[in-house]
Each structure stands twice: as C-alpha cells, then as structure tokens.
Amino acid sequence: MTTPATTHFDTAARDWDQRPTSLQLAAVPERLLAQLPLQTSDHVLDFGAGTGLLSTAIAPQVAQVTALDMSGAMLQVLDEKGFSNITTRQKDIFAGLPEQYHAIVSCMAMHHVADTAALLRAFAAALHSGGRIALVDLYAEDGSFHGDNAAKGVQHFGFAPDSLRALAEQAGFVDIAFSEILRLQHSNGRAYPLFLMTGRKP
Numbered sequence: 001m002t003t004p005a006t007t008h009f010d011t012a013a014r015d016w017d018q019r020p021t022s023l024q025l026a027a028v029p030e031r032l033l034a035q036l037p038l039q040t041s042d043h044v045l046d047f048g049a050g051t052g053l054l055s056t057a058i059a060p061q062v063a064q065v066t067a068l069d070m071s072g073a074m075l076q077v078l079d080e081k082g083f084s085n086i087t088t089r090q091k092d093i094f095a096g097l098p099e100q101y102h103a104i105v106s107c108m109a110m111h112h113v114a115d116t117a118a119l120l121r122a123f124a125a126a127l128h129s130g131g132r133i134a135l136v137d138l139y140a141e142d143g144s145f146h147g148d149n150a151a152k153g154v155q156h157f158g159f160a161p162d163s164l165r166a167l168a169e170q171a172g173f174v175d176i177a178f179s180e181i182l183r184l185q186h187s188n189g190r191a192y193p194l195f196l197m198t199g200r201k202p
C-alpha cells in the first residue's frame with residue numbers, strides 16, 4: 001500500500017541514520033532497555049522499526065526480533081545491517097500479527113497511526129500474558145516538530161500522557177508508567193521532549 005507516509009519513509013530511508021534527529025535518538029535504546037526486563041529466550045516486536053534503531057540494540061539480548069514496518073526501503077537498510085535474529089516484515093500492523101511476543105517496543109511510530117486505541121488493542125492481543133510494552137514518542141506538541149505533517153503521514157501532534165494512559169488501560173495494560181527519555185533539539189531552535197511509556201499485559 002502506498003500512502004504519503006510510505007512515500008516519505010521510502011525516500012528518506014537511505015540517509016535516515018545520518019539525520020540530526022536519528023543521531024540524537026541513538027541515546028534512546030540504552031535508556032529504554034534499562035526500563036524493559038528481557039530474557040534471552042524472548043521474542044520482541046519492534047513496531048515501525050524503520051532502519052532498526054531499537055531492533056539492532058535489542059537483538060543481541062534476546063532470541064528473536066520481528067521488525068515490522070510498512071516501508072520496504074527502511075527495512076532494506078535494516079536487512080543490510082546483517083543481524084541473523086532480526087526478521088523484517090513489511091506490512092501494516094493492522095494487517096494482522098501472526099505471532100505472540102514477550103515485548104513490543106516502538107520509537108516515533110505511534111504518531112503515524114490514526115487510531116491509537118486500536119493500535120494498543122493490537123499490541124495487547126499480540127502479547128503473551130505478562131508481556132510488556134515500551135513505547136517512545138513525542139509529548140503533545142503544536143505540530144511544529146514535523147512541519148509538513150500531511151506529507152509525512154503525521155496523525156497526532158504527540159500525545160498527552162493522561163489520554164494515552166487511559167487508552168492503554170482500556171486495552172488491558174497495567175503498571176503503566178511514563179518518564180521523559182530524551183529532549184530532541186530541533187533545527188527550528190526548539191526542544192521537543194519524548195516520553196517512554198511502559199506497561200504490562202496481566
């Protein structure tokens with residue numbers, strides 16, 4: 001399926017890891033992993049994996065990572081990194097997740113999905129009992145972070161923690177916690193804080 005978002009990410013893929021934003025986001029995996037208990041036998045889903053910011057950091061610690069993304073070009077860059085236990089899957093998350101995971105992680109992908117409640121329900125359905133979420137995205141902003149929001153497929157100008165917490169609770173998650181994980185310095189001179197939301201499926 002070709003959408004404004006897939007066109008944007010397919011075009012941006014080759015240089016994705018060198019963008020100033022990606023260079024700053026490189027600090028995220030270590031901080032996220034400090035909040036996410038994992039076992040070497042675990043299978044982890046990286047939603048909106050892109051070129052593998054999270055997947056490549058998690059893969060050495062677990063048995064298997066599934067890197068899901070709609071953009072084939074982003075996943076091609078990830079495949080070229082040569083991780084034997086990362087499986088890339090080019091598909092929309094709402095096309096169905098055939099496997100069950102011990103954890104679902106994501107960085108900067110949720111704001112591209114219009115129906116956040118349905119996304120969190122899909123996460124809950126795809127997790128083993130006791131499975132965890134660790135999700136990173138922008139706190140609510142004024143739309144200035146991406147600038148050209150329509151062309152980049154932006155559906156939400158970040159998230160208010162209280163609203164997101166309520167949706168996560170409705171999806172069945174417990175032990176939901178928020179923390180600021182990074183402040184992104186933008187070329188527009190402003191700083192945009194990112195949250196890490198963690199939670200557990202009972």
Ligand SMILES: C[S@@+](CC[C@H](N)C(=O)[O-])C[C@H]1O[C@@H](n2cnc3c(N)ncnc32)[C@H](O)[C@@H]1O
Nearest residue numbers: 048049050053069070071092093107108109112
């Ligand atoms: C801003 S990029 C983030 C990539 C990577 N996580 C990172 O932090 O560098 C968002 C990614 O989410 C993917 N994406 C957006 N909506 C999606 C959906 N419904 N299903 C699968 N992937 C999706 C996009 O194709 C894109 O690669």
